Amino acid sequence: MIVHLDHTNPETAAKLLKVQIPAYRMEAERIKFDGIPPLHDTVESIQGSRESFFGYLENGLLLGALAYEQTNDRYVLSRLFVGPAYFRQGIASSLLQFFLHEIVRESKPVTVTTGTANLPAISFYEKWGFTKIKEIPVAQGVSLAMLQTIR
Template identity: 90%
Template sequence: MIVHLDHTDPGTAAKLLKVQIPAYRMEAELIKFDGIPPLHDTVRTIQGSRESFLGHLENERLLGALAYEQTNDHYVLSRLFVGPAYFRQGVASSLLQFFLNHVVRESKPVTVTTGTANLPAISFYEKWGFTKIKEITVEQGISLTMLQTIH
């Protein structure tokens, strides 16, 4: 079940971190870069975030989450993470499908950025209709790929 989460609640923020940190550790190992901002979040930084959060719950257990920000002219998908024990079980797809079908209104672009070396993530987004629009060098040997779709 996909639900909107109140990330300002300390208990909810702690549950998000419990799933987020291991998920982003896996990405950090894959792209060989531990400077991914969500790796360094705390309960307070989650609580203070301007993002909106959706969670995939099963038997009241948080399996994954998606966070986004909305402006007048576009959406930014800022986080999409799944607990490593639930990889390849459709959790990310269910979150993204809910977001695209129930949150995104009108024909506004949705952008997402991921590590260029994170080929599984890039492939996942491309499967959902996202196309690469630019590559950003973060530091020597580390780059990010920005993708976009119009939904």
Template identity: 45%
Template structure:
């Protein structure tokens, strides 16, 4: 079941952190960079976030979630995380498709991921995202920014 998460709720924020931290630790292994800001987040940070969170549950367990913000005519996908125990089950694709279906046609959808994160880049490309540019955010560490093409 996919539903809107009440991230202001303490127990929901705790559940989210239990998914987010292992997911980003796996990304660290893939990209070789441990400066991912979400690795330092606390439940208080999640509760204070202005992002909109959508989660995927199986029974009572949160398996993954996606978040986004809409600023004017742009939807920015801020994070897409799946607990490593549930990788390769189509959860990330399901969450991404859900949010893309929510996006009004009038907004452009963008996302950023580590330039070395091949699994994430493949996922986004499979869902009609195209690379816009690489951005150096730390010395010798790049993120790739992609934009969704709804016309494909």
């Protein structure tokens, strides 16, 4: 079940971190860069975020989450993560499908960034109609791929 999460609640923020940190550690290992901002979040930084969060719950347990921000001209998919024990079970696809079909209601672009070396993530987004539009250097030998789709 996908539900809206009140990330300003400290218990909810802690649950998000419990799933987010291991998920982004996997990405950090894949792209050989530990400067990924979600790796350094705290309960307080999650609580203060301006993002909207949705979680994938099963039997009351948070297995994955998606967060986004909406601007005047686009949606920014800022986080999409699944607990490593639940990879490859369709959770990320369920969250993204929910977001694209239930949240994105206007013909605005949706952008997302991921490590350029994170080929599984890039392939995942491409399967959902995203196209790589640019690379953003972030550190020596590390870049982010920005992908976009028009809804």
